[in-house]
Amino acid sequence: MIHDHSVCGPLTAASRSVPTVVTVHGPVRGEAGDFFAALGDSVRLVAISRSQRAERPGLPWIGTVHNAVDPERFGPVPRGTGPVLWLGRMCPDKGPDLAVHACRAAGLPLVLAGKCTEPEERRYLDAVVRPLFGDDVRLVLNADRSTVDGLLREARCLIMPIRWQEPFGMAMIEAMAAGRPVVAMRRGAVPEIVEHGVTGWICDHPDELPDALLRVGDLDPGRCVAHVSALFGAGLMADRYETIYRMAMAYPGRAAPRGVNGRRRLAAGTVTREGR
Structure with missing residues (x-):
């Protein structure tokens, strides 16, 4: 076959x-x-x-x-105390602008690590996302795997403020494998992947994102890793x-x-x- x-x-x-x-x-x-x-x-x-x-x-x-992801890929990782991390393609569907607004409202620094190689992605970055930048936002474009893994190890959590029906979202299981909770909008496969209140927080409106970001410290990184090991x-x-x-x-x-x-x-x- x-x-x-x-x-x-x-x-x-x-x-x-x-x-x-x-x-x-x-x-x-x-x-x-x-x-x-x-x-x-x-x-x-x-x-x-x-x-x-x-x-x-x-x-x-x-x-x-x-x-799937290798649940042992990141090894033992302590609780994240670094910036919030956004991973994705630089486009409206992935919501990088919403990530900036949510993190700023929560008073948390943000790393935007995105794919930005196509003309429409570069136009969107320059026209919509870059004007929102301040000292609280760091941009990392077209990062390789080792760089992404390093960002996940440092991150407080992953934010997924998506506007579309995401078919899966590899970034979510990678983040949880690293012991990082996921804060995401309730769209597409998010409720299948993230266990609300255990491995992350699922939001119904963008206005809920800042509070959810501040509450990720209530979640156990070990539960995130165990969730991935059991299901992904x-x-x-x-x-x-x-x-x-x-x-x-x-x-x-x-x-x-x-x-x-x-x-x-x-x-x-x-x-x-x-x-x-």
Whole structure:
């Protein structure tokens, strides 16, 4: 069988004699969802969150498998006392401007560590985000992995003031693996990933963010690490994909039967457990 993570490989799935499993990493609304719908029974789709799958429940989904991180990647990390950290692509959907406003209202310093390589990202930074800067904001652009890991070790917490339905959000599980709570808006997969009041605070309105930032000291970093180890470890992800592969091989030439969603069968339950 073939496991594809792109939108190119599935185009030839119908001509193959082996099953094709496709992990969908982006949103499935609009044209993206129409593309996967047009592939029909030639592919089996894997969602990276329940919220992503719920956007187009009629697509040929075979299961839901959350992304993973090595829970031992950061080692023992003391409670964070540094600045608040924002990680993401420099665009309105990720809310860097909201991060600045929230941290300033809370009286906390902020590090904006963002991808800013495309023209529209640079325009947004210069027109909207940079004018908000003061001595309380530090900008780190296009950081490599070691730099990001260092920022996570220093941070007080991660802020995710997103404006869109985030399909997953790797930054959240990376932060929790480092023992850093997550303060985020209730959008997309956030409620699947962050346990409110245990590994972070989930807010319904941007006005709630400053208070949540001030309350992260109430949360235990060890609970954040344990949460990731239990639900987002690489071994667990591999086990779930192995189950997906067996399911795909069991239904050659057609998509998985409707209803294989983590509840009907024991095998499917080990894949999703409704997103866990």
